[in-house]
Amino acid sequence: MRPGCSLRRQLKAGLCAESTSEAGPRVEAITFREGAAAALADLRNALKKDGPSGALDRAIAKWGDDLARHKARGSAAAWISYAQGGLASLDEPRSEMAEKER
Numbered sequence: 001m002r003p004g005c006s007l008r009r010q011l012k013a014g015l016c017a018e019s020t021s022e023a024g025p026r027v028e029a030i031t032f033r034e035g036a037a038a039a040l041a042d043l044r045n046a047l048k049k050d051g052p053s054g055a056l057d058r059a060i061a062k063w064g065d066d067l068a069r070h071k072a073r074g075s076a077a078a079w080i081s082y083a084q085g086g087l088a089s090l091d092e093p094r095s096e097m098a099e100k101e102r
Helices: 005-015 025-050 056-075 077-089 091-101
Strands: none
Touching: 025 056, 025 077, 056 077, 056 091, 077 091
């Protein structure tokens, strides 16, 4: 994501993702937002099922592991972008939870 471009703005406008995929910039930007939506849906479902205890930490670990796996395997740029979007989308809930704990 470009500095200063919030996830909400990116999801709403589709203007903030930087991309350099051979498949084309639009494909990578779209998969970034797809990953973001998927990660937030996963988090929502985990919160409904398990409550707040550790749900965010587990989601961050899962998406971080996925990103590391895709990078290690040399996956296509679209898969890396998908995992990056998922992981980036969890920054905002992490920040909000940290502020509430203060």
